[in-house]
Amino acid sequence: MNIKELRKLKVGKVIENVCMSKNTTYRAGGICKLMVLPRNKECLIKLIKYLKNKNIEYKIIGNGSNLLFSDNIYNGVLIRLDKIDNYKIEDTIIKAEAGCDLLTIAYKSADAGLTGLEFATGIPGTIGGAIYMNAGAYKSDMGYVVSEVEVLTPELEVSTLYNKDLDFHYRSSFLQKNKDYICLEATIVLKKGNKKVIKDIIAERRKKRLMTQPLNFPSAGSVFRNPPDDFAGRLIEECNLKGYKIGDAMVSEKHANFIVNIGKATGKDIHDLILYVKSEVYKKFKIDLLIEQEFVNWE
Numbered sequence: 001m002n003i004k005e006l007r008k009l010k011v012g013k014v015i016e017n018v019c020m021s022k023n024t025t026y027r028a029g030g031i032c033k034l035m036v037l038p039r040n041k042e043c044l045i046k047l048i049k050y051l052k053n054k055n056i057e058y059k060i061i062g063n064g065s066n067l068l069f070s071d072n073i074y075n076g077v078l079i080r081l082d083k084i085d086n087y088k089i090e091d092t093i094i095k096a097e098a099g100c101d102l103l104t105i106a107y108k109s110a111d112a113g114l115t116g117l118e119f120a121t122g123i124p125g126t127i128g129g130a131i132y133m134n135a136g137a138y139k140s141d142m143g144y145v146v147s148e149v150e151v152l153t154p155e156l157e158v159s160t161l162y163n164k165d166l167d168f169h170y171r172s173s174f175l176q177k178n179k180d181y182i183c184l185e186a187t188i189v190l191k192k193g194n195k196k197v198i199k200d201i202i203a204e205r206r207k208k209r210l211m212t213q214p215l216n217f218p219s220a221g222s223v224f225r226n227p228p229d230d231f232a233g234r235l236i237e238e239c240n241l242k243g244y245k246i247g248d249a250m251v252s253e254k255h256a257n258f259i260v261n262i263g264k265a266t267g268k269d270i271h272d273l274i275l276y277v278k279s280e281v282y283k284k285f286k287i288d289l290l291i292e293q294e295f296v297n298w299e
């Protein structure tokens with residue numbers, strides 16, 4: 001790939017040899033040859049046009065809070081949307097660009113006395129990543145609050161997908177099934193609420209998360225989706241896997257559906273542990289747990 005040509009595009013910062021351990025919440029994985037941080041939506045579109053034209057592999061990442069990279073070199077271009085993070089709150093409507101931090105948007109909504117995004121105050125993703133995953137908690141998710149999303153289509157047109165088009169289901173969305181679409185901006189519609197009540201709910205949930213989740217270690221949140229009418233954590237715990245380790249990857253003692261990096265876990269340590277847990281649960285319960293996290297750059 002021609003780095004000089006990429007820099008000549010002037011779409012934003014181009015960084016070489018980036019450690020994925022610094023770009024994922026697992027703090028693990030190999031090196032990415034090139035990362036670009038487009039300055040704004042227009043620069044992102046220009047960059048995608050260029051990469052598609054040249055047939056260069058690329059991947060968008062948000063905060064890397066749902067990703068497990070292999071320890072191999074990623075030869076494509078990773079595109080982080082950190083700079084595409086403008087947002088505005090008007091009355092009960094929030095327009096937020098894809099790179100906005102979901103936590104920031106959720107706390108700003110609470111400050112504005114808006115209710116509906118309390119569920120998101122423990123989810124360390126971006127708006128784009130949260131819509132792609134239909135991130136959620138406490139029986140709510142992005143599908144309840146997102147009214148429309150501005151996307152870049154595979155044909156490189158800017159278009160609008162409405163809530164019904166986005167096909168939101170439990171940790172699933174249209175974007176996940178159509179990986180060639182890019183979320184550029186979302187419109188979130190909330191309701192007016194009582195600021196104190198909203199902040200109390202957020203504080204209560206934060207307390208609960210701190211008590212039940214291993215937030216003092218790097219992880220990528222829940223490893224497996226909950227099977228219907230059950231909890232992946234319960235099944236893993238019943239297999240006596242809490243504390244089980246491969247290298248520096250460990251099934252959390254606090255929450256069995258979290259795998260934590262207790263030191264210098266490699267991507268392979270985490271990957272092997274995920275597959276081991278999955279096979280042990282299958283052996284005991286004949287339940288095939290679905291992995292919620294995404295493996296990137298594995299054979």
Ligand SMILES: Cc1cc2nc3c(=O)[nH]c(=O)nc-3n(C[C@H](O)[C@H](O)[C@H](O)COP(=O)(O)OP(=O)(O)OC[C@H]3O[C@@H](n4cnc5c(N)ncnc54)[C@H](O)[C@@H]3O)c2cc1C
Pocket residue numbers: 025059060061062063064065066067081098099122123124125126127128129130131132133134135136137175181182183184215219220221222294
């Ligand atoms: C401590 C912790 C707690 C968590 N708790 C929860 C929880 O309660 N509920 C929950 O649902 N999740 C939770 N997660 C998981 C994670 O935060 C979510 O899945 C989040 O939505 C991922 O967002 P991200 O920006 O980090 O996306 P990434 O992990 O960077 O990417 C995820 C996918 O989204 C795609 N993507 C990102 N941006 C775009 C875009 N603009 N357009 C198209 N595709 C895009 C990427 O290509 C990738 O395929 C938790 C994670 C951690 C570390």
